[in-house]
Amino acid sequence: MNEQSNTVSGLGEQLSTLSQDIWYLAPELTLVITILLLLGFDLLFKNNKNLGIFSLAISGLAFTFFVTIQSFDLASSVLSLFNGLVVFDQLGLVFRALFILAALMMLIMATRTDKLFSDFSRSSELVVLSVALILGASLMSMSVNLVMIYISIELVSISSYILTGLLNGKQKSEASLKYVLFGGVASAVMIYGMSWLYGFTGTLDISDGAFYSGLSEVATLPLSIALVMTIGGFVFKLGAFPFHIWSPDVYQAAPTPIVALFSLAPKLAALTILIRFVNEIPVELFDWKLWLGIIAIASMTVGNFSALWQKNAKRMMAYSSIAHAGFLLVGLLAYSESGNVALLFYASIYLVMNFAAFLLIQYFEKQGGSAELKKMRGLGLKMPWIGVLTVVVMVALTGLPPTAGFNAKLFIFSSLWEAWQIEGQPVLLWVFIFGLLNTVVALFYYLKIPYYLFFKKSENENSPITVNKIDLFWGTIFVLPLLILFFKADWLVGFLNSINFVL
Amino acid sequence: MPVEHLIILGAILFCVGLIVVVTRKNAIAVLIGIELMLNAANINFVVFSQFDPERLQGQVFSLFIITVAAAEAAVALAIILKVYHYFKTADLDKINELRG
Numbered sequence: 001m002n003e004q005s006n007t008v009s010g011l012g013e014q015l016s017t018l019s020q021d022i023w024y025l026a027p028e029l030t031l032v033i034t035i036l037l038l039l040g041f042d043l044l045f046k047n048n049k050n051l052g053i054f055s056l057a058i059s060g061l062a063f064t065f066f067v068t069i070q071s072f073d074l075a076s077s078v079l080s081l082f083n084g085l086v087v088f089d090q091l092g093l094v095f096r097a098l099f100i101l102a103a104l105m106m107l108i109m110a111t112r113t114d115k116l117f118s119d120f121s122r123s124s125e126l127v128v129l130s131v132a133l134i135l136g137a138s139l140m141s142m143s144v145n146l147v148m149i150y151i152s153i154e155l156v157s158i159s160s161y162i163l164t165g166l167l168n169g170k171q172k173s174e175a176s177l178k179y180v181l182f183g184g185v186a187s188a189v190m191i192y193g194m195s196w197l198y199g200f201t202g203t204l205d206i207s208d209g210a211f212y213s214g215l216s217e218v219a220t221l222p223l224s225i226a227l228v229m230t231i232g233g234f235v236f237k238l239g240a241f242p243f244h245i246w247s248p249d250v251y252q253a254a255p256t257p258i259v260a261l262f263s264l265a266p267k268l269a270a271l272t273i274l275i276r277f278v279n280e281i282p283v284e285l286f287d288w289k290l291w292l293g294i295i296a297i298a299s300m301t302v303g304n305f306s307a308l309w310q311k312n313a314k315r316m317m318a319y320s321s322i323a324h325a326g327f328l329l330v331g332l333l334a335y336s337e338s339g340n341v342a343l344l345f346y347a348s349i350y351l352v353m354n355f356a357a358f359l360l361i362q363y364f365e366k367q368g369g370s371a372e373l374k375k376m377r378g379l380g381l382k383m384p385w386i387g388v389l390t391v392v393v394m395v396a397l398t399g400l401p402p403t404a405g406f407n408a409k410l411f412i413f414s415s416l417w418e419a420w421q422i423e424g425q426p427v428l429l430w431v432f433i434f435g436l437l438n439t440v441v442a443l444f445y446y447l448k449i450p451y452y453l454f455f456k457k458s459e460n461e462n463s464p465i466t467v468n469k470i471d472l473f474w475g476t477i478f479v480l481p482l483l484i485l486f487f488k489a490d491w492l493v494g495f496l497n498s499i500n501f502v503l
Numbered sequence: 504m505p506v507e508h509l510i511i512l513g514a515i516l517f518c519v520g521l522i523v524v525v526t527r528k529n530a531i532a533v534l535i536g537i538e539l540m541l542n543a544a545n546i547n548f549v550v551f552s553q554f555d556p557e558r559l560q561g562q563v564f565s566l567f568i569i570t571v572a573a574a575e576a577a578v579a580l581a582i583i584l585k586v587y588h589y590f591k592t593a594d595l596d597k598i599n600e601l602r603g
Contacts, residue, residue, distance in 0.1 A: 147564050154571045158578055165582050170589040174598050177586045180579045181533050181595075185524055187575075188540035191568060192517055195547035195561075199510075202555045204564065249601040 014083070021081040024088050027068045027096055031135045034060030035128050042124035050121030057127045058107055061134075065100045068093055076500065084205040085145045087276070090499040092142035094344055095272050098351055099141070102264045103134045105355045105478070109257035112359070112471060113366050116255055119167055126166060130258070133159040133265060140237075140269035144276055146194050146204040150187075153237060153273075156266050157183045163262075164254045175246075175253035182246040183236065190233020196226035206280045216282045227286050234277070237270035239263075240325040241298040248306075251318030256365060259314060260358035263321045268347050271328055275340070278332070292329055293427035299326030300438040307445045313361045313371040316445060317354075320397060323438065324350060327412065330435055333428060334415040341496045342411035348492060349408040349485065353396045356478040360390045363471060373448065378458025380450065382465045385472055387453050389479045394446040396482045399439050404485035409439065411493075509550045517543035530583050530593045534576060541572045 022029070034057065041052055072093055079088040107127070110120045120126050136155030143149045161183065165176025198204055200223070201214030215223060236243040251259050278288050303323030310316035328350070331343030361371055363386055368375030380387030396405030413435060420428040485492055516539055523536030545565040552561030583593055590598050 147560075147567055150564075151567060151571065154575065158574060161578050161582065165585060171600055173582065173585045173589050174600055176582050177530060177598065178601075180575075180582050181524075181530065181537075184534070184537040184575060184579065185521075185540070188520070188537050188544065191544040192540060192547070195513075195544045195551065198548060198561055198564070199551035199554070202551075204560050252601055 018082065024071065024074065024079065024081055025086075026071060027064050027100075028135060028138055030060065030064040030067055031131055031138065034064070035131050035135070038124045038128050038131070042128075049124070050117065053121050053124050053127055054107060054111065057131065058104065061100050061104050061107070061131070065097060065104070068097050068100060078500070080144075080207065084207060085148045086139070086142045087144045087207060088142060091275070091340070091344075092272065094496070094499060095141040095268055095347070096138045098268060098347060099134050099137045099265050102261055102351055102355065103130060105351075105359075106130060106257045106261045108474060109260060109355070109359050109362060110255075112474065113362060116257065119255065126163065126258070129159045129163050129166070130261060133163065133261065137265040137269035141272040143273070144205065144207040146198065146206065149273055150191060150194065152269075153190075153233065154187065156237065156269065157187065160262060160266065163258050164250050167255060169253065171253040175249045179246050179250050182243070186233050186236035186243055189229050190236075193226045193229025193231075193233070196222065197230060200226070206277060212280050212282065215280075216285065218285070220285050224286055227281065227288070228291070231274070231277070231288070231291070234270050234273050235295060237266045238274070238325050238328075239267055239322055240295050240329065241302045241322065242295075244299065244302070244322045244325075247322060248315050248318040251321070252312055252315045252371075256314065256358050256362040256371075259317075260355050263317070263354050263358070264351055267321070267325055267328065271332065271343070271347070274329075274332060275343075278335075289333055289335070289425060290427050293333055293431050296326040296329035296333065296431050297434045299323060299329070300434060304438045304441040304445070308441070310445070311373050313364070313373055313376070313449060314358075315371075316373075316448075317357060317361070320442070320446070321354070323442065324354075326438075327409070327435065330416050330431055331412045333431060334412070334419040336415060336419055336422075339412075339415040339419060341493065341499075342408075342415040344496045344499070345489075345492060346408040346412050349396075349404045349482070352478065352481045352485075353393055353403075353405055356389070356393045356475075356482065357397060359478050360386060360393060360475060363467075363475070367465060373452050376449065376452045377456035378453070379465070380453025382458070383467050386467060386475055387450070389475050390453060391450045392479050392482060394449055398442050398446045400443075402486050403482045404489065405482065407486060407489045506550060509546060513543045513546040513550070516540075516546065528595050530586070530595055530598075531580075533595070534579050534583075538572060538576065541568055544568060 038053060038056055041056055045052060072090065075088055075090045075093055081088055110116050133156055136152050136159060139152035140156065143152055161176055161180040164179050165172050200218045201211045203210045205211060239247045281288050300323050303319045303326065307316050307319035310319060328346060331339050331346055364376050364379055365371045367379060392403060396403035399405045399409035413432060416428060416432055420432065520536045520539030520543060523539065524533050527533055545568055548561040548565040555561055586598060587593055
């Protein structure tokens with residue numbers, strides 16, 4: 001009887017901690033409420049839903065962004081919530097703010113084409129699933145428990161599978177089938193690796209000391225197999241070599257705003273999981289820097305060289321995003337305070353330049369009917385301002401001044417150089433050399449788009465194109481941060497420096 | 504039953520699943536292979552759960568895996584249905600519009 005009352009009071013205590021902790025997840029709660037409101041709206045109204053769906057989604061996301069910024073002060077010290085399921089810190093909050101910005105930019109992109117606008121607003125599914133993807137990515141960016149990591153990765157994955165194939169089209173259905181089969185295998189391999197990690201340690205909480213000490217007692221071979229399997233699942237979401245095979249097909253077939261979202265949210269979320277996960281691996285037994293270094297070198301090289309031969313701009317951007325996954329891993333390899341700042345800076349710039357690139361590609365797609373490069377011939381002369389913006393974005397993606405892409409690459413490689421000088425691991429030097437060589441390779445294919453725009457003759461000379469004023473406005477707004485942050489990089493760096501990292 | 508046998512059962516199940524995924528050309532057969540691999544992980548989790556000081560974590564995890572696998576299978580079957588509508592086949596070798 002006494003024992004029973006003890007458990008009851010224990011339960012009461014747990015429930016009161018849960019009800020306190022839930023308020024730290026206010027951004028996620030607002031996302032869930034947005035999803036519910038969208039679904040309810042979709043059921044209640046029959047016609048003319050476009051305005052309602054977009055205003056609900058945009059106001060919901062804007063409010064979430066506001067709440068995320070508000071909770072920044074709360075996270076001045078790192079908190080462990082829900083008995084160690086998630087961790088609440090400023091690193092996760094920065095990533096969550098980036099995800100919400102990405103979703104907002106995606107919605108803006110979707111309004112710029114009539115067809116996409118009607119696809120997005122015919123029913124609320126595309127918008128709801130995008131918000132669900134952002135919810136999953138937010139949870140990924142703060143989970144430190146294997147169950148939580150698995151559930152949030154699957155939330156992102158399943159939303160992505162449906163988003164790829166929801167609209168009608170032969171290519172879309174094929175891409176989503178390839179995506180779901182690759183994704184299923186990757187998550188099955190990951191979960192089998194996780195089961196071994198659980199067997200070694202007896203705990204699912206990776207931030208628990210028992211996890212680290214449990215792993216330290218295992219022989220190298222079984223530990224390496226289990227860790228390679230688990231990290232393989234994360235690398236699949238990161239879209240890096242060797243789990244990149246699905247991405248060109250998905251990027252080519254899926255609607256452009258959704259591709260832009262895919263190229264950002266799952267990648268950065270997987271990166272945060274990796275940041276938290278490698279922290280708990282005993283380096284003496286498993287040299288994760290070597291493995292991730294090889295993955296980074298391979299992704300950069302494979303991505304850049306495959307992109308050289310592409311004839312479709314969206315497919316080319318898929319290989320570019322594989323290469324960028326490699327560059328993002330460089331920041332992780334540096335694994336220091338300055339490395340993390342560089343990584344966050346790179347992630348923010350990557351958000352801007354990728355969305356700008358996809359927005360401009362979407363404009364050309366609207367004119368030419370598809371994202372084939374040959375359909376873009378001569379369009380730069382007909383739409384001079386859009387053409388100039390494209391040149392800026394492509395220069396930024398290559399990583400040359402005067403764009404913030406240069407600062408991002410500079411920061412990330414200088415932090416890697418520092419790490420190499422301190423630790424002297426040869427793999428870091430190799431990543432450094434390959435990264436610089438790859439930047440040169442990247443120049444050739446990124447500048448192919450401006451080449452087609454300005455130097456190739458278009459088929460029908462005499463048809464002038466009038467560009468919508470609002471299109472020009474959004475194009476400029478998306479590109480402007482790249483130029484501003486080149487000259488005023490210290491604004492963003494100063495803010496990122498104030499973030500407390502726990503390593 | 505000794506623990507080793509159960510772990511070996513899980514490993515065999517995982518390998519069979521992986522072989523099915525790699526060798527089969529039918530999308531539904533590949534999906535079955537994925538389910539086998541997930542069940543191998545489930546067996547491992549339940550077996551390892553008895554060494555857990557808190558006893559339950561592994562078993563709860565396997566419940567989550569079963570639920571998510573059901574959701575994933577539903578989505579995958581819906582997608583296969585859609586692919587069949589366009590290609591009139593579920594043979595992965597013949598579904599190859601996207602390449603390059």
